[in-house]
Amino acid sequence: MDRRCAVVGVAESEFGTVPNKTAFQLQVDAATAALEDSGLQRDDIDGLFSCGGPMMYPLELGEYLGISPRYIDSTQVGGSTWELFVQHAVAALQVGQIEVALLVYGSTAKSDLKRGVRFGDMPPAGRGPGQFENVHGPTLISKYAMAAMRHMHEFGTTSEQLARVSVDTRYNASLNPLATYRDLITVEDVLDSRMIADPLHLLDCCIRSDGGGAVILTTEERARSCRKRPVWVLGTAGAQSHLSMSQWPDFTDLVARRSAAEALAKAGVGINDIDVFELYDSFTITVLLTLEALGLCGRGESGAFVSDGKLRVGGSLPTNTDGGGLSCNQPGMRGLFLLIEAARQLRGEAGERQVQPRPELALCNGTGGYLSSCGTVVLGVD
Amino acid sequence: MAAWYLPIPDSESEPFWNAAAEGRLVYQHCRSCGNDYHYPRARCPHCWSDQVEWRDASGRGTVYTYSVVRQNPMPPFRERVPYAVGIVELEEGPRMMSALVEARPEDIRIGLPVEVVFEREGGDDGMVVPRFRPAR
Numbered sequence: 001m002d003r004r005c006a007v008v009g010v011a012e013s014e015f016g017t018v019p020n021k022t023a024f025q026l027q028v029d030a031a032t033a034a035l036e037d038s039g040l041q042r043d044d045i046d047g048l049f050s051c052g053g054p055m056m057y058p059l060e061l062g063e064y065l066g067i068s069p070r071y072i073d074s075t076q077v078g079g080s081t082w083e084l085f086v087q088h089a090v091a092a093l094q095v096g097q098i099e100v101a102l103l104v105y106g107s108t109a110k111s112d113l114k115r116g117v118r119f120g121d122m123p124p125a126g127r128g129p130g131q132f133e134n135v136h137g138p139t140l141i142s143k144y145a146m147a148a149m150r151h152m153h154e155f156g157t158t159s160e161q162l163a164r165v166s167v168d169t170r171y172n173a174s175l176n177p178l179a180t181y182r183d184l185i186t187v188e189d190v191l192d193s194r195m196i197a198d199p200l201h202l203l204d205c206c207i208r209s210d211g212g213g214a215v216i217l218t219t220e221e222r223a224r225s226c227r228k229r230p231v232w233v234l235g236t237a238g239a240q241s242h243l244s245m246s247q248w249p250d251f252t253d254l255v256a257r258r259s260a261a262e263a264l265a266k267a268g269v270g271i272n273d274i275d276v277f278e279l280y281d282s283f284t285i286t287v288l289l290t291l292e293a294l295g296l297c298g299r300g301e302s303g304a305f306v307s308d309g310k311l312r313v314g315g316s317l318p319t320n321t322d323g324g325g326l327s328c329n330q331p332g333m334r335g336l337f338l339l340i341e342a343a344r345q346l347r348g349e350a351g352e353r354q355v356q357p358r359p360e361l362a363l364c365n366g367t368g369g370y371l372s373s374c375g376t377v378v379l380g381v382d
Numbered sequence: 383m384a385a386w387y388l389p390i391p392d393s394e395s396e397p398f399w400n401a402a403a404e405g406r407l408v409y410q411h412c413r414s415c416g417n418d419y420h421y422p423r424a425r426c427p428h429c430w431s432d433q434v435e436w437r438d439a440s441g442r443g444t445v446y447t448y449s450v451v452r453q454n455p456m457p458p459f460r461e462r463v464p465y466a467v468g469i470v471e472l473e474e475g476p477r478m479m480s481a482l483v484e485a486r487p488e489d490i491r492i493g494l495p496v497e498v499v500f501e502r503e504g505g506d507d508g509m510v511v512p513r514f515r516p517a518r
Contacts, residue, residue: 131389132421135503135511136481137451137459138467145449146468153447153492198450198487246420246469246477251447 003094006223006230007379008216009038010340015211015329016180019111023052024064026106026212031065034214039227040100045216047071047098049085052107052333061104071098077240078368079280082215082335083375087236089217099218103339106212107331113208129244141205141283142197143245143370148285149199150251155300157288159199161307163190165284166203166326168311173323175313175353180209181327204284206325206334213336215343231343234361235267235378242372252300256293256365256374263363263376271295274378275359276345277319278338280367281326287311287319290365293374318355321345335366339377346381385504387456389511397436398422403510407439407498409476420476441498442517443472450487466490470514484515 011033013026021029027050035042048069050061058072073088075081082103089101126134151157167187173179185203193202223230239255239262242248264271271294279290288302296317297305311319320326322341325334342362344350364377384390391399398421401408409420414431425432448468454460466482468490482490483499496514503511 126384126386126388126390127392129421131391131395133479134387135389135509136467136479136513137387137454137462137465138449138479139451139454141453142449142451142467146447149449149492150447194452195450196453198452200449244421244479246479251469 004220005090005093005217005233006220007233007339007343008218008223008226008228008230009034009040010215010343011037011213012329012337012340013106013212015178015331016209017110018108018210019114021108023106023108023212024061026108026210027061027104027214028065030106030212030214031102031104034216037228038216040216040218040222042067044100045069045102047089047092047101049073049089049101049103050105051076051081052105077373079282079333079335080238080366080368080373080375081333082339083236083364083366083377084238086217086233086339086377087238087375090233090236093217093219099222101217103215103217103336104212105214105331105333105336107333108210109332110208110210132246133244138245139197140370141200144283144285145197145200146245147251147289147371148283151285151288151300152199154252155303157300157303159191159201160187161303162199162204162284162288163187164306164309165281165287165311166190168306168309168315169281169320169324169326171312172321172353173327176323176328179323179328180207181323200283200285206282206330207327209329209331211329211331213340215336215339229347229381231346232380232382233377234269234380235263235265236376237262237266238373238375240373243369245370248371252289254289254293254367254371254374256290256367256376259374259376260294260363260365263378267378267380269361269378274361274363276321276342276355276362277317278321278342278362278364279319280335280338280365281320281324282367284326286367286371289371290367294363294365313353313355321350321353321355333368335368335375338364338366342379346379384507385458388504388509394424395422399509401436402500402512405500407441407512408436409439409472409474410434411437418475420478437474439498440473443470443496443514445469445482445490445492445494445496446471446477447492448482448490450490470496480512480514482515483513489516
């Protein structure tokens with residue numbers, strides 16, 4: 001990359017169960033806190049990157065925020081969208097189209113469910129490719145479960161191995177005072193939790209929460225005068241495969257294989273140089289498939305690979321250090337929170353869950369849809 | 383108004399649903415690149431040729447993968463749990479999603495030979511939908 005770009009501000013809004021705030025309010029709360037973190041001013045923002053609402057959503061959001069950006073992006077490919085936004089924002093920053101990018105997200109997914117204005121497993125209607133799926137009753141979880149089932153069939157992966165991801169992520173959450181679930185769990189707890197869609201148990205699934213987040217990126221020149229140590233964006237890439245499950249050629253091969261290879265190459269580093277990993281964990285199987293796609297272990301080897309607790313803070317491969325979507329927060333499209341936690345780890349701001357020695361390189365990999373899209377971002381500090 | 387989960391045929395998919403109503407399972411074949419595919423598209427997704435034709439499938443296939451849904455808040459599926467749904471690979475190659483019917487969920491496994499059956503969904507105003515059961 002020619003002109004370097006950096007993450008200079010990160011923040012969450014209040015998260016967990018937040019019945020008294022709207023999704024927009026969570027976004028303005030997070031944006032305000034991220035600006036404060038960066039030292040930049042509201043009027044500096046000239047690029048807006050967000051998704052999660054209906055058609056013309058950026059207009060609704062920009063109007064609510066009272067800002068009038070010159071660069072607008074509302075790509076929407078699920079939870080990986082935020083990693084793709086980094087790719088897009090950096091491209092816009094590098095050529096001088098913008099100076100300061102705001103990535104912002106907010107959702108009241110949990111409270112909406114309680115209020116009965118949203119259903120948990122609402123699929124799209126019977127139009128387009130959905131007409132060939134929804135009449136058969138697949139749930140979102142069952143689509144991920146189909147990948148887990150195939151992985152077990154091809155490679156002998158076990159429910160115990162899947163459960164390890166959840167157990168170790170909960171350990172990390174226990175070190176995070178803001179995490180929604182902090183009590184330690186065991187493999188048996190996961191296996192004893194009720195089956196939602198075979199082979200995925202309740203504790204193989206991410207939690208649902210309300211919450212918002214914001215990330216601010218800017219150019220090297222501006223980053224130098226921001227409040228905190230710049231977190232450099234060293235490499236980014238995206239990839240997509242399918243939307244309909246029948247169109248996914250190989251249920252054990254995630255397109256992170258492409259996006260990660262490309263992002264690492266751009267960063268000029270190898271996967272074994274990375275000190276901390278923030279990997280989308282919609283379900284335990286998502287993490288296993290991601291570890292293989294990143295090349296951290298071979299095809300089919302991820303189950304055995306995670307069995308020694310290496311994903312814990314203090315382990316050899318600290319992953320989802322804030323407790324991830326499995327235990328910390330998950331308002332729906334969680335990719336933004338991967339970036340926030342990676343920046344905190346690289347700055348050395350992660351408190352009890354801080355990876356030691358302080359990491360210099362982090363990799364975030366978002367996964368969206370039904371294991372459909374991936375975005376990889378490699379971050380580093382000087 | 384038709385139930386929320388029923389297919390809404392369009393100009394590209396109508397022949398598929400009309401064939402199902404006649405008890406035939408069809409897929410598309412590209413005369414240009416030779417690929418067979420599902421779901422129906424006016425141009426081949428492999429080469430964008432519009433030289434595509436409909437073919438009758440044998441109705442036989444195998445289970446590529448599946449899950450057993452034990453929780454679904456949406457009617458009519460909430461009354462059907464637990465049920466198996468998965469991806470069937472047709473003898474001819476293309477894959478399709480299908481409920482796996484006329485079997486107990488615990489009898490479904492990957493690699494199981496299956497055959498097509500046609501089921502009506504949504505009552506008299508509904509649709510005929512191809513699904514798969516264990517081969518007999």
